[in-house]
Amino acid sequence: MALALGTGAILLVVLLWELVRPTLKRAVARGREIWSLRRGASTLSGYDPGRERRAEQRARALLRSCVDERDWAMYRDLGFLRVWGGLGERGRGEHASYAYLIYPHKPLVAYVPQTGALLNEYCVAFPDLSRPYGSSRLPDSDDVLAKWMALTADERRLVADANMHLPGRQIDPGRVRRDLLRLTRWEQERDRDPLGRDRRGSDHAATLHT
Amino acid sequence: MKLLRMKPGHGEIVLAEGDVEVPEQERELIEAFRRELDAGMWAAVPTGTPGGRREAELVKSFAEVPREAERVIFFPRAAGGAPGATL
Numbered sequence: 001m002a003l004a005l006g007t008g009a010i011l012l013v014v015l016l017w018e019l020v021r022p023t024l025k026r027a028v029a030r031g032r033e034i035w036s037l038r039r040g041a042s043t044l045s046g047y048d049p050g051r052e053r054r055a056e057q058r059a060r061a062l063l064r065s066c067v068d069e070r071d072w073a074m075y076r077d078l079g080f081l082r083v084w085g086g087l088g089e090r091g092r093g094e095h096a097s098y099a100y101l102i103y104p105h106k107p108l109v110a111y112v113p114q115t116g117a118l119l120n121e122y123c124v125a126f127p128d129l130s131r132p133y134g135s136s137r138l139p140d141s142d143d144v145l146a147k148w149m150a151l152t153a154d155e156r157r158l159v160a161d162a163n164m165h166l167p168g169r170q171i172d173p174g175r176v177r178r179d180l181l182r183l184t185r186w187e188q189e190r191d192r193d194p195l196g197r198d199r200r201g202s203d204h205a206a207t208l209h210t
Numbered sequence: 211m212k213l214l215r216m217k218p219g220h221g222e223i224v225l226a227e228g229d230v231e232v233p234e235q236e237r238e239l240i241e242a243f244r245r246e247l248d249a250g251m252w253a254a255v256p257t258g259t260p261g262g263r264r265e266a267e268l269v270k271s272f273a274e275v276p277r278e279a280e281r282v283i284f285f286p287r288a289a290g291g292a293p294g295a296t297l
Contacts, residue, residue, distance in 0.1 A: 051219055055217075055221040056221070057221070062214070066256040071264075124288050124289070124290060125289050126288055127289055128216075128218050131218065132217055132218055132219060142216040145285075146288075149283065149285070150252070150266075150288055153254055153265065158288055161287075161288040
């Protein structure tokens with residue numbers, strides 16, 4: 001009797017399982033589909049302003065710890081960095097025959113410090129193909145630091161890797177000229193002592209004299 | 211010495227940290243260094259010139275990293291081209 005009941009119970013369970021199995025299978029498949037769609041959507045719209053702001057704060061701290069105090073102040077106040085060119089006859093430094101402006105996520109702009117003439121744009125990016133949060137784009141200050149490190153370490157290589165264009169391809173030349181004027185004023189202000197005298201001497205060639 | 215890596219959406223992360231004078235820690239630093247280079251990253255060491263100006267040095271192997279360096283920063287290799295927006 002017990003054996004018959006047991007066998008009957010097992011048969012019942014098996015029959016029920018066979019009846020329910022297709023429905024369960026469909027439900028699991030649908031659940032997986034919904035989960036993957038939600039995951040894809042969150043990747044596409046994964047921009048988190050708070051996370052990006054924290055990332056930028058960390059990047060700014062790293063940049064500040066790597067560059068000169070003066071360069072950091074320039075970036076903080078003006079939003080770009082100037083790096084002297086090192087491949088000209090005069091070498092790198094204040095008397096260099098050319099310099100670059102580094103903007104975040106924009107091309108490098110080469111110009112002549114003595115005249116303000118714009119030379120070229122060098123389009124270069126540092127895409128992180130692992131896309132940890134769905135984007136390959138470094139925080140702004142990390143992008144600036146990457147360009148600064150690559151330029152000061154191996155200018156020739158960076159320029160070779162970049163796409164060179166005439167000025168105005170991506171950055172408005174008027175904007176660059178205004179930035180050069182801002183830079184000149186900024187340096188004059190910074191290099192003036194409380195009595196209005198130039199702290200760096202009269203022979204100091206700042207950047208662009210107007 | 212610290213090995214740092216720039217990361218989108220995060221800023222830098224610490225990949226490894228150790229004393230190069232301790233063999234086991236140096237080995238861990240070397241392994242982490244190789245992993246990043248194999249992943250296609252560039253490695254730079256922030257340095258200073260005798261004139262006091264700060265610069266960076268690109269290194270292609272751990273042996274090129276100055277022993278006294280405090281940090282090595284990894285960042286994605288440069289690629290030509292950039293988004294076409296105008297300032």
